[in-house]
Amino acid sequence: MSRSLLYRQLHLCLQSHSPKSKRFVLALSGGIDSRVLLDVMAEYLTLHPDHQCDAVHVHHGLNVHANEWAEKCYLWAKAVGIQCYVERVTLMKDSGDSLEQLARDARYQVLAKHIKRGDVLLTAQHADDQVETLLLALKRGSGPAGLAAMPVSTSFANGHHVRPLLQISRVDVEAYAEQKNLDWVEDDSNQDTRFDRNFLRHQITPLLVQRWPGLRKAVARSAALCGEQEALLDELLADKLALATAVDGSLALSEHTQERLGKALIRQWLQRQGVAMPSCAQLEQVWHSVVLAQQDANPQLNWQQHQIRRYQQRLYLVQQWPDIQDVQLPITCSVPCELPQGLGRVTLMPSKHGQLRLPQNDEIISVRFNPEGINVKPVGRVGKRKLKKLFQEYGVPSWNRRRTPLVYYGDQLVAVAGLFVVDGFAGQECELTWHNPLSD
Structure with missing residues (x-):
């Protein structure tokens, strides 16, 4: 038949x-x-x-x-x-x-x-x-x-x-x-x-x-010929892309990178992360308005559900999330606290080798995300500083500063997850951990 x-x-x-x-x-x-x-x-x-x-x-x-x-x-x-x-x-x-x-x-x-x-x-x-x-x-x-x-x-x-x-x-x-x-x-x-x-x-x-x-x-x-050309370009640039890509997935480019090479690397970098390609006009914007922006600028390009941001001469692909600065989550000792928007979970565990003291009976534990107007002194530092400045010192990109968990006892900030414990709240009774799959 x-x-x-x-x-x-x-x-x-x-x-x-x-x-x-x-x-x-x-x-x-x-x-x-x-x-x-x-x-x-x-x-x-x-x-x-x-x-x-x-x-x-x-x-x-x-x-x-x-x-x-x-x-x-x-x-x-x-x-x-x-x-x-x-x-x-x-x-x-x-x-x-x-x-x-x-x-x-x-x-x-x-x-x-x-x-x-x-x-x-x-x-x-x-x-x-x-x-x-x-x-x-x-x-x-x-x-x-x-x-x-x-x-x-x-x-x-x-x-x-x-x-x-x-x-x-x-x-x-x-x-x-x-x-x-x-x-x-x-x-x-x-x-x-x-x-x-x-x-x-x-x-x-x-x-x-x-x-x-x-x-x-x-x-x-x-279409097949274009596909072959693109595959060949991928092979020829694979080593350069590997050298320019950091462990955290960011792409190292500077004003000294040749423009044609830089754009090709950006396209491959985005393709490997499985996102839709920006248009030619958007790629021009990435190059001229993000890569070549002034050193003290905070440039970004928004398209679809993503942003391309630059921090310390590296490009980052950032998903656009709704603002969570007003979110406040209660924590119970020994119980993981699930964070919004895929940020993982924060856990406060009793420990003999921790960084924090135990909360007192009248101190309600919570996680917040708004760093606005906060002045604190990390353990081991001299004098208070604005939390915004501390984030800069610790190398936290601007788009993550309102997505970093702030742990409170009552209305007092006691620790910034993953960074430091606030002076006056140090101890060995509690260990604070933040499992963040977005940074793994």
Whole structure:
């Protein structure tokens, strides 16, 4: 029995890019592309019974039919012997990012949880999607990294992400669905040409393909060549990036670094941290307004949910967090106090070799984060100083000064976690520890 074009492509792709993998996770939105991939993957499993595939449907809650779509995906997967997991997500719509980007980020975060070591994530992007992605990259003014568009295979979470239909056209996907008499969900938002990708899909790409039928293959070649150039650049700059990157993940650049080299290192540095690339204009700002800023300046660039900051001639990638200066958390001795925003936990433990005295019965222990207007004298120092100046002396970057736990007995500051004990509160009865995973 002859196999379909899509099956042959799937088989070839998996043999080429994941020959040793035996567990797959299929992202199942319910649209025609992923619905077809589900059907093709089910055929693959019948011929490879030692392989396993789960499907994951991400429920964004953005459409009135979202519950119905989730149910259909579950039933379609069940009908071909594939377990489907429905994952619900809530999008932070006031974050400043586009709804498309928020949904995409949430989707991949959920999918990553299902990938165990050596597993393969399968998504159903095809050749027409690749054309749209490259055109969007051109619109943004992207360089080789952006113009490489979507690779067939890339590292993802604990395994790999493979797009087995990337050489297949939308026409072939639709023909397969009709031949197999498949049904799928239709998201009405896919017709809304206010979204850039939909505008390209419905009004631009069809005209381009009609004029140049070989466009899809040409785009695939161009994207592959850009990907090769970017990979070569990564290899050539790997040693320089390693030398410039500190243990804490910061990047050492100065006004003496050649601009073209510096920008390339910044792009690679950001890419390795898994964040979206800044635009060319934003990269110009990073260079001229952050790297080349005056020595006494406190420069930064904000984009998406991150900031690029400079401190002591090093660049830091900082996540933008809501202000917590008014947060006040109670502490009980021997019980870890969980801090907000991933800052870890603070623990005050009775000890014979600690740094603090025990609190008295009427002294309520708390953690606060507002250093404003505080003058203290650390143990062993002469005279009081403003906490702001002490943070500078101890090398705490400005963006962490309102995120460093301040431990109080009553209304008296007794210690700054990880830095010092305040004079008058020293002792050996308590040990203060701060486990901060963000600095590990």
